[in-house]
Amino acid sequence: MTKIIWMSDPHFQNKGTIDGLNPRLRIKAAIDHMHAQHADADFGIISGDLVGDDIVGDYTGIAFHLAKSKIPMHPMMGNNDDRSGLRAHLALPDQAMPDFVQYVINTDDAAFICLDTQKLGSHAGELCSKRSDWLVQILDALREKPAYIFMHHPPMTLNLPAQDEIMLEKADQFLDLISGYSNVKHLFMGHVHRPTCGTVRGIPFATIGAISFQAPAPRPEWHWDGFVPPAEAPHYGVLHISNGDVTLQYTQFCNYETGFEN
Numbered sequence: 001m002t003k004i005i006w007m008s009d010p011h012f013q014n015k016g017t018i019d020g021l022n023p024r025l026r027i028k029a030a031i032d033h034m035h036a037q038h039a040d041a042d043f044g045i046i047s048g049d050l051v052g053d054d055i056v057g058d059y060t061g062i063a064f065h066l067a068k069s070k071i072p073m074h075p076m077m078g079n080n081d082d083r084s085g086l087r088a089h090l091a092l093p094d095q096a097m098p099d100f101v102q103y104v105i106n107t108d109d110a111a112f113i114c115l116d117t118q119k120l121g122s123h124a125g126e127l128c129s130k131r132s133d134w135l136v137q138i139l140d141a142l143r144e145k146p147a148y149i150f151m152h153h154p155p156m157t158l159n160l161p162a163q164d165e166i167m168l169e170k171a172d173q174f175l176d177l178i179s180g181y182s183n184v185k186h187l188f189m190g191h192v193h194r195p196t197c198g199t200v201r202g203i204p205f206a207t208i209g210a211i212s213f214q215a216p217a218p219r220p221e222w223h224w225d226g227f228v229p230p231a232e233a234p235h236y237g238v239l240h241i242s243n244g245d246v247t248l249q250y251t252q253f254c255n256y257e258t259g260f261e262n
């Protein structure tokens, strides 16, 4: 069995707040909670947006926090990330692609494939031909071994009207690709700052809330112009994976108020 701690969207910044929220206190609370309750996890994955909008160079700060984790935490790219900044401060597993933050974590009975779906200059995502060719190579080599794909941008609409505008582009092409592999067991995505689950082309998927601020439910209707995070506590995911079976526990690690103290 593999036990994974899944975190997403910490939107770290070295100083200041996100509308009053100190994201440093949230990542610290998440790691402290993980140490107290899930020290037996094999590893963690952070599915993108390690730093926030237009924040350059804040990887030193998140690297400092992640270095305190007793569980290896694997970083991924989101729309707000900076590839060279991330690579300069955070270690990637061996065999990561040289020019993208894409890699596989292999365990005895499963492969965890972390994709880089950033499209430069856009909040929407892409998987260019270089990255999708790499994915084909990896999936071909796995044969029957169960594969779990982590990616920042969901490759489908989720009926979350605001977030649906900034999903993975050419999603059908991506779904055509993975549909050809019966060993792809589950997709896990960040980006939407909200937990959802479902199936696409018969493949189960889940999204997750953010370590930082959450996104509101789609009703009452809202749009990015008037974006106001709801007063919802953050969570991370605890995944148990064994023989192709998956459980996901969304786990609150602190109160909503944590991070808003003066």
Ligand SMILES: [Fe+2]
Binding pocket: 009, 011, 048, 049, 078, 191, 193, 210
């Ligand atoms: Fe985000």
